[in-house]
Every structure is written in structure tokens, then in C-alpha cells.
Amino acid sequence: xKNIRMKVARIERDMKQEDLAQVVGVTRQTIGLxxxxxxxxxxxxCIAICKALGKxxxxxxxxETP
Amino acid sequence: MRDLIxxxxxxxxxxxxxxxxxxxxxxxxxxxILVQQYVLNVPFAHYAAEFICFFGxxxxxxxxxxxxxxxxxxxxxxxxxxxxxxxxxxxxxxCIVTGIANYSRYGDNTTPSxxxxxxxxxxxxxxxxxxxxxxxxxxxxxxxQQNIENELxxxxxxx
Numbered sequence: 001x002k003n004i005r006m007k008v009a010r011i012e013r014d015m016k017q018e019d020l021a022q023v024v025g026v027t028r029q030t031i032g033l034x035x036x037x038x039x040x041x042x043x044x045x046c047i048a049i050c051k052a053l054g055k056x057x058x059x060x061x062x063x064e065t066p
Numbered sequence: 067m068r069d070l071i072x073x074x075x076x077x078x079x080x081x082x083x084x085x086x087x088x089x090x091x092x093x094x095x096x097x098x099i100l101v102q103q104y105v106l107n108v109p110f111a112h113y114a115a116e117f118i119c120f121f122g123x124x125x126x127x128x129x130x131x132x133x134x135x136x137x138x139x140x141x142x143x144x145x146x147x148x149x150x151x152x153x154x155x156x157x158x159x160x161c162i163v164t165g166i167a168n169y170s171r172y173g174d175n176t177t178p179s180x181x182x183x184x185x186x187x188x189x190x191x192x193x194x195x196x197x198x199x200x201x202x203x204x205x206x207x208x209x210x211q212q213n214i215e216n217e218l219x220x221x222x223x224x225x
Contacts, residue, residue, distance in 0.1 A: 016222070017218060017222060027137065028215075028218060029135055029214055029218065032217075032218040032221060032222075035221075036221065
């Protein structure tokens, strides 16, 4: 499942995938895969992404209620 | 949920153990090849299996990493400078190992000039061979990374 909220949060911060990847310390490919829903990040990486984007874990990674 | 998520810790630990075993096995194989080739002086047929296994495994590791999109030449080390440095290091290593082996085998029967010429040729051939191999790897790696970048750019532009 695509992580649209993460993508939106990143764009709101005016960051490119490459910028976020550099802040978090991973490759751009990893960020792309998380946004595409093709990679399941560790809790450590989720927290780092949340901190970089100024969001909470719930806000970015919790399943959306139908 | 219980069916979906395995115990991540044990899975990760098992993978790490597998990876360590693979590394140890590769180390044992290269030691076995070097000892047989340079210390025991046995013919190639005696250690051909180890030779094929070692280089086959190394080739597989490289190709799998490249096709999976793992950047072998990270951004900090891009460019032919890194390839050239690696080639020189590889050529020097081959030169030193072969030089010591040749000296111990034929040291008494050769003149210093012939020995030095052999060393120089070995170094040049080793460096050139390594340079060609590393250049091919660098090219394949760059091409794959470029494809990934293009795909990510397309995805990013979609929104």
C-alpha cells in the first residue's frame, strides 16, 4: 500500500526524496520504496523519518481507518 | 497478524549467521587456493573446484548486488579515481604474491633483471586486468543506478 501521507508530508516540507534520504541517512531508493509501499521500514527508520518531517508515527505510518 | 509477522529478531539473527558463514567460507576458499597455488605448488586441476567456487560466489555477489540496485560505488567514491585506485591496489597485491612465489621457486635460476621484468609485466597485466573488470562493474553499476534514479524521478513527478 502506497504511503501517500509520507509523500505529502515531504512535499509540504519542500524536500525532495534525495534531501530526506540525506537527512535520515539512507539511500534515495529506500525512501522511494517506502513511499511506494514496497519496503517495510524498521521502527528506528520510521522515527527518523518522522523527526525529519516533523510528524508523529501515527500521522505517517498508522493504518488509515476506513 | 500472528501469521504475517515472524519473529523479526530471530529471522534477522539467522540471516546474519548465514551471512557470516558465507564470509568465513569465502575466506577459507581463498586461503585454500593461495596455499595450494603458492605453498604446495600443486597443478591447477587440484584446486580448480575451490577456484571456480570462490570466483563464482564473488561474481554472484557482485551481480546480485548490482541487479538489486545496491550502489557498489557509493556517491562519495564515484568516478574513475576509485576504479583506478582499486586497480593499482589489486595489481600491486597480485605482483607481490606472484613475486614472492616466483622468487621462492625460481630465485636461484634467474637474473635480477629478468626477475624485475617479470614483476613489472605481472604488475601491468594485473592492474590492466583489474582495471577492465572494475570498469565493467562501474559501468553496470552506474547504468543501474541511473535507471533507478529515472524511475524515482518519474514516480516523484506523478504527484
